[in-house]
Amino acid sequence: MARNSIWNKRRKKELRFLVLSLTPFFAMLFIFKIFPIFANFYYSLRDIEVQTQGVFVGLKNYQTLVRDPLFYKVLRNTFTYLLYVGPINIIFGFLLALLLNQKLKGTTFSRAVIFVPYILMTTLVGITFRWILDGNSGLLNHYLSYLGIEPIYWLTKSSTAMLGIAIASIWWTIGYNTVIYLAALQGVPREYLEAASIDGAGRIKRLTKITIPCVKNTTFFVVLTTVIYSMQVFGQVYVMTSGGPNYSTLTFVQYLYIKAFREFKLGYAATIGVVLFLIILAMSIAIFWMFGDHDSLKAKWLGKRRAKFEKK
């Protein structure tokens, strides 16, 4: 009896602690992360302003969107950016990690150098590359002229503006992928590589048959984040070209920004947000499916739950 009441008291105390510790964070998570996604769906069906809930307009915003020529431009621009940045950031991020993983002098220093751009502010990267990519007196054109290349007006011509932004973005973010790949490479078992080497496998063969399969999970993560971050590109564009020239660098998030916070068409902006969300969701699912780890993932989750069950 007495024991029971002590237990009850403890249980009560524990419950109070749980509520106290979980509520603030999860409340924030719901208010600023989870509800807003649903809110976008709700807002997209309305004509809405900052201070009011607006009126229901059905699918009008979606009808406007499919007829909006700028929207198609935005789609194309964002995917162009992804095509420039994605493969290079992933493949060269991996190759750089391979290089830094060799037993060479100065790799620690080099790793820091490759990573340091990542901690700079986006706006700062944008300003710096506006200067480096300057058509008349930029550094890049100067060195390209040694190769006999005529000055390129990177950011002021529609055909090259997105490429210019991609160059800045690659310099800024590739170090992130390199650092993550580097950690994964250090986890590749040495014995495998040595055994393969004894069996007469060359460098290329060891790379394709052992190293790359061993870092598959990291590749999955790197592909996923690179794709998602590329779809969100904003800061560099804002500073370097503000979407121009002739809308050739206007991206998804920037279009959302302009519609929502310059023109205050929140309903229409929410519609753009919904479409971006669905695109990112579809691409994430495709990447999950591509890496086809359904079984091991399931096993991992089930295993975790079983372990917890047994603990109880």
Next chain:
Amino acid sequence: MKKNNNSKKIYRALLYVLLIMVVIIFLAPLLWILSTSFKTTQEIFNGLYNWIPQTFTLDNYREAITEYPLGEWMRNSLIVVGLVILLSSVFYILPAYALACINFKGTGFLVLLMVATIMIPKELSSIMSYKIVASLELLDTYAAVVIPQICDAIGVFLLYQFFRTIPREYSEVCQLDGGGHFTILRKIYLPLSGPAISVMVILTFVTSWNNFFWPLLVTFTNKSMTLPVGLATIMTSYSESSASRQYGLLMAISLLTSIPALTLFVLMQRRFIEAITISGIKG
């Protein structure tokens, strides 16, 4: 045998050449900022592209400090980042502990929910967040910048993962001595979690210091404007032609404003890279 040795040497030499090229390519933009910032305007456009300034001038720095409210923006950024780190320490450690160390129904669901939100771009929640902040009449205040940043699930998830590695026996002993959860957390978990917490703090610092999109929406004056937004206003206020005259000044500003993050990086380089790696592998 000898031939094999030679080819190995050549291979290594090639790797070194490659490594040096990579380092040069990555360092060049940073060195160019440094070089440009000490040049006079005439020298910047003299077409020589010399890396070491001929006439060394501090005018750009003088102008940067006197013409632009860099100090105010820097102060705002530091206050915002400080508040975010302070608040998130409390907001992240407690739920991470509760999820990792207390048995209750729904842990799995809450963790899953948390992880699912990590991949959602924060720009997508901006419309509702903006409406909330606007209706609370918080626009252009520190609170508006700080509050929506305290919901980064990566931080909680990292701590949660770390707390799970601490043996339960420790806390059971403490519990037998009559200690509540706050005591267990303070006496056992926190002292053991130095590395994990520093990883969380560094991650929070990097994301918050560089955060551009959200502060751009909710700050309008120097009262609350953070550095990234301030820099953007300088840049967008220049037209294409006038910007090209001002690059010495802009590079001086870039250099001055990156000092806090760069200093921190140089001092804690290993921790920084460790933090990013862990977030990548676990996230």
